[in-house]
Amino acid sequence: AGCSQHCLNGTCVCLEGYKLKADAKTCEDINECFLGAYHCIAGQRCINTLGSYRCQRVISCGTGYELTDSNKCEDIDECETGTHNCAAELECQNTAGSFRCRPRVQCGVGFIQDALGSCIDINECLSVTGPCPSGHMCFNTVGSFTCQRHSVTCGRGYHLNADGTRCVDIDECAGPDNSCDGHGCINLVGSYRCECRAGFLFNSISRSCDDVNECRNYPGRLCAHKCENILGSYKCSCTTGFKLADDGRSCDDLNECDSSPCSQACANVYGSYQCYCRRGYQLSDVDGITCEDIDECALPTGGHICSYRCHNTPGSFHCTCPATGYALAPNGRSCQDIDECVTGTHGCTESESCFNIQGGYKCLNFDCPPSYRRSGDT
Structure with missing residues (x-):
């Protein structure tokens, strides 16, 4: 009992590649590489492992290869590992x-594949030898x-008939994808003409319909403020403080006060607005x-607003007097003395007389000396 690996007849024993430590119970790994108890061929080095060792090449396998457990260099399949x-x-x-990277789609005969894997038609007529026999003309197709005989040479706007005997007019207007790119097309003998939609003008050199820049051709006559050219037409817009009228060209004043931009009062002006404040407030210099x-x-x-003390309030102020x-006087600013003797708010006794002073009163006691009597209240 207490053996780290095996117990045999009461004695601890270790597996191959391990040895018993001094405590006669615990097994520890034998380092064959340190002891020289290994068998590696030239060009390999010993690497110790638990219970054994392995031999590894001293020189690495190189790019694209990896060292296997059998100490051989095998190719890395980058396609399988996703690297x-x-x-x-x-x-x-x-x-x-x-x-290597190969195109997924394989091109058929008559096509060549580019670096991105797209199939491009081969123009066999441009080959050095030429695919057609002498006396024939080569026409590339997809x-x-x-190959056709050099019987008749046709000019621009004509092509050979099916028999190859004469030149016939090419109908450039045939089919939905005609030469006028969606505009009206009129076929002419050896040529064609485009009937361009409104906002376009036929260019006789390029034989196409070019967009007309109405803003540049009619400056200041189409829009009240700003003009922007668009394909086949134009679009009007207004400067700040105005909105486009129903006719799509004029500009009406925008009443900014409808959106309540001011904190108190707002007055609309032509092309802008002005903020105002109620009495007791002033407009901020910041915004x-x-x-x-x-x-x-x-x-x-x-x-000088109040005779005693002034107190500020939002949009106003108020005055106060000593406690x-x-x-406070009826004008709301001055302080007037209270006659306690008249209002009866004094504290004099019946034997005392009340005498008013500024901000208070005095109680006066008139006691007559001997041999005198009181002749009145004072």
């Missing part, structure tokens, strides 16, 4: 030590070619939109 860099339209093909409260008490004349002895 190639072929594009999506190309197919990976493994080679010894590398790989994937092939045709010209926000109304800020005016601190009337902090103004240079603020010390006792005064009341």
